[in-house]
Amino acid sequence: MNAPIRRLGMVIAAMFCALLISTTLIQFVQARSLDDRPGNRRTLLASYSKERGSILVGGTAVAVSKRTDDQFKWLRTYPQGSLYADVTGYFSFTYGSTGIERSYDNLLNGSSDKLFYRRLTEILTGQSAQGASVQLTINAKAQEAAAKALGNQRGAVVALDPKTGAILAMVTSPTYNPNLLASHNLDKVQSSYTALLKDPAQPLLNRAINGNLSPPGSTFKLIDAAAALESGKYTENSELPGPARLRLPGTDNYLPNDWPGNCGPGGKVTLKRALTISCNTAYASLGMELGQDAVRSMATKFGFGQPLSIPMSVTPSVFPGSLNKPELAQSSIGQFDVRASPLQMAMVSATIANGGKEMTPYLVQSVRDGNLDVIESTDPKTFSTPISKSTADSLTDMMESVVTQGTATTAAIPGIKVAGKTGTAQHGKGRNADVWFTAFAPADNPTVAVAVLVENGGTVGQEATGGLVAAPIAKQVMEAVIGK
Template sequence: MNAPIRKLALVVTAMFCALFVASTWIVYVQADELRDKPGNRRTLLASYSQERGAILVAGEAIARSEETSDELKYQRTYPKGKLNSHLTGYFSFIYGAGGGLESAENGLLAGDADQLFYRRLGDLLTGRQPSGVSLELTIDPRAQEAAQNALGNQKGSVVALDPKTGAILALISHPQYDPNTLSSHNLDSVQQAWAALNEDSERPLVNRAIGGDLYPPGSVFKIITAAAALSSGRFDTNSQLPGPAVLDLPQTTAGLVNDWRGQCGDGTVNLLQAMEDSCNTAFGWLGMQLGGQALRDEAAKFGFGQQIGIPMSVTPSTMPEQMNAPQEAQSAIGQYDVRVTPLQVAMMSAAVANQGTLMQPFLVKQTRGSDLEVIDQTAPRELSKATTPEVAGQLTQMMEAVVTSGTGTRARISGVRVAGKTGTAQHGEGLAPHAWFTGFAPADDPAIAVAVVVEDGGDAGMSAGGGSVAAPIARQVMEAVISR
């Protein structure tokens, strides 16, 4: 064999090897990724050939598949679409499964998840029409409706949990969108709706409850600071703290002030009073005494920094890695670079309500087949020991004082002991603050823990405060659960 032929043979052999490697890589390594890629027309056509599982709240479908007379055979519909848009997400022939449970549990809803292998095999052997499984959610429809109505047209989020199990009772993010506009079989209108949603400066597709641009928590973070102080053994609810009108901070000429521009008490307050009145200067001083590492460690126990799926992926809440003394003071009152999701803030109250034990939040109670048999059921699971029962009891006492006679009186419920904490979070020069409230009820036997954030002060604008804007919303959601 002469040299040119040998070279040609080597080139051809190399090309065959490259083709073999590429095809093997696609078939065995990239197959799942390519199959699940949104917009994969072949996969989408296959998925429309069988009924997709429903998403249920209290037995009522909030997402279901309906038979059609066109080639796609089924169309996804969303009764009360806007109300539950960030729970369900959307299922579109053009854009695939996106947002919410349609994406996070696509395999179960489509019926091709690995855990359904034996069920699919049974369908094949018996000739039964294959279908996806249905998801029954933990959502309490009364709490969900109450959160929706109370938040109204204001931007923000409401999250409610069962503190004893971690079950999510309500999850609302405003603004919302109608997923029906994306599931239509009129593909031109779907494209127009998609363009409008993505061009909207209010970002309705973003689930503010668990992601997006995280929020500064403001004074609701004082729950973490107080927990760190009590857990240190150096402080109790009666410990005296300085509460001047302006707290001098080292390394800077700027001081830390209270919201009302005056001192706390007579210039000295105990820890319980500092929480009750949301005294910035006392908690700023406390943060410098504890140090940044103690604040970070305590926040981590309450879930900061953890990767959580509910099953939708939750953006971890964050604490600054490095802090000097002024930054420790600012962080102790939930400012500087502390950032949270509303779910995280609800988890803080839930851990206190559950005697210091933080439960894993979850949204899917159980999965059911087309014949209504229960395939799987979610068991409550402990996420961490946030604090001791003794410290949780002290925090509950302090948070009850906030609602009884402090900044959170508008969260009171007649005949019910309510624990809570307000927050008014600055997030930019000249911008209206975010209004926060978090708490739980009944304080002596908690059935619900809630977090509310109203962006940019909501309807109140620059005059907004957590006690005036967010606390009444939280009260209505708590009432919806405990009055049943």
């Protein structure tokens, strides 16, 4: 064989090898990523060709697929409309999916390897293909109570089971109706989505876990108190300076309380009393005395700055670094650059309620196949142990005082011990305060911990406080869980 023919043969052989390699890469190595591309119309249509599993709260489907006569064959519907939108998310042909619909997509659509034998059985028996169902941890009564109590005010509510971390309620406002985005009328879907994006109130934003987080205000004083008690240098009865105004070191600026006058006789106040009446000057002084490393360390132990998935990704809460004394004073009362999500502040209360052990929050209890066999379930898992049992007991006593004789008497439930902490976070001129409340009940045997954020003063406006606006919302959620 002469040289030109040999070279031609080698080129042809190389071309066949390249073809085989590229085919192998596409069909085996890249197959899953190509199928998962948002714009893959063939894959999208295939996902609509079989019944998608339901998302359940208790025994009620809050997301379910219904058969249609159009090209999509199955329509995703949300019977309760907007009530569970921030939990389920939406499943849209045009805009993909969010929430549980996205996080559990391969189980809901039946493509998960965990359903392999189920799919094989369906092929052999000729049964219609069906995805798995997802059972949520949500308590329907708590979810309804949270949505009703929050109403049209901008904000969020999160409730947890302190012993397990199960999320009992997660509501944000304003929200949206996922049916508008799941429709098979693609023109209407596009116009609805565009309107939601343009809405300055950001109804697609899950304020409970994401977005531009808010200063937690005086709810952060729980972390200061925890750091103080854990240091061994303070007790509930330790005296702190509590003047009417605190001069910030190295400046001519003063940090005031929310009322004129001292926090106690002679400008002195105990750690417990300072929390009860939410004395700013006492906790600003305490933060500076503890030092930024101690305060930041305690915030980190509670979850600030740490990644979290419920399974949706949670924006980490923030305690700023490298603070000078005035900045530390402001940060110690939940101002300056401190930012927190309602989920994070619910976790703080839940930790105290659970004797110092912080549980990892989660939204999905179990996943079942078409035969109702459990193929996946969530076991409670410890997130961290930021404080001791004795510190948790002291904080519980202090928080009970907030509700019985302090800033949160509006959260009191007759016959039930409630432990809580209010917060009123200032934003400067031009905007009303964001108001907070975090609590748990019953304080002597906790079954629910909750955090409420109402933005821009809610319906009360300039006169808003955490006790006036946020605490009554939390009360209704706790009552729903407890059964009052």
